[in-house]
Amino acid sequence: MCAFLKSLAPVVALGVAVGCARESAPVEVGSWSRAVGFIDSGGIPTTPLAVPDTVHARASFAVTVSTFGSTGCIRADLSQVQVAGSVADITPYDSVWSNTPPCPPGWQGYPRAVDLRFDSAGVARIRLHGRGFDRDLTLQRTITVRP
DSSP: OHHHHHHHHHHHHHHHHHHHHSOOOOOOOOEEEEEEOBOOOTTOSOOSEEOOSEEETTOOEEEEEEEEEOTTSEEEEEEEEEEETTEEEEEEEEEEEESSSOOOSOOEEEEEEEEEOOOSSEEEEEEEEEEOSSSEEEEEEEEEEEO
């Protein structure tokens, strides 16, 4: 038996050498692309925009923004934030998998913290802009800014 296996060694070595020497065509695989986040929770008990009720003027505070999507096919990306006076607009982005292999079924939230700051006391609005199932969505929360 041992002699038989030794006699196969040159054949195996030749097969490996030929197989490794061949150029193979690149395999087309999926890719990640950046897109405005999906903020419709689809019924899961995670809020897309969690904000404190009260904050202090001229002090940074964090809000939690969640986007939603297929399990394993979404990565939370950066958010665009614009503050003008007492209004903050947040547009979250996700990295989204496309092509093959396909995304597994499932639906989950992808939370991320966003830092905000209002300079004047009073009532402030925080608006979250994103995608829904059939249209673009804007969610709004009102908070109190104390001196």
